[in-house]
Amino acid sequence: MGVINRVGCDCGYSALVSAQRDAGTRSVTETVACRDCRELVDVMVAVVGSDDPTPLRRCPRCRGSRLAPWLPGGECPRCAEPMHEPVPVGSWD
Numbered sequence: 001m002g003v004i005n006r007v008g009c010d011c012g013y014s015a016l017v018s019a020q021r022d023a024g025t026r027s028v029t030e031t032v033a034c035r036d037c038r039e040l041v042d043v044m045v046a047v048v049g050s051d052d053p054t055p056l057r058r059c060p061r062c063r064g065s066r067l068a069p070w071l072p073g074g075e076c077p078r079c080a081e082p083m084h085e086p087v088p089v090g091s092w093d
Ligand SMILES: [Zn+2]
Pocket: 034, 035, 036, 037, 038, 039, 059, 060, 061, 062, 063, 064
């Protein structure tokens, strides 16, 4: 089961993401910053129980492929300042 975190920034931007490499019952996700729509998003990087090659990494919002890995303490995609610590708000499976 994965965890959903709210990550905020002083500029007012916030996002709901797993904020880490995470695995649900069916998929493995990573949090990335999309340089096209300037959002933090979770992208699926593998399917649990499948030997298929890693799916093409695409932003689920804009379909862009200019994605930068993002970890807690990373830069805000809007203002490039370090973001606040992730706060757990729920879970997914
Ligand atoms: Zn995007």
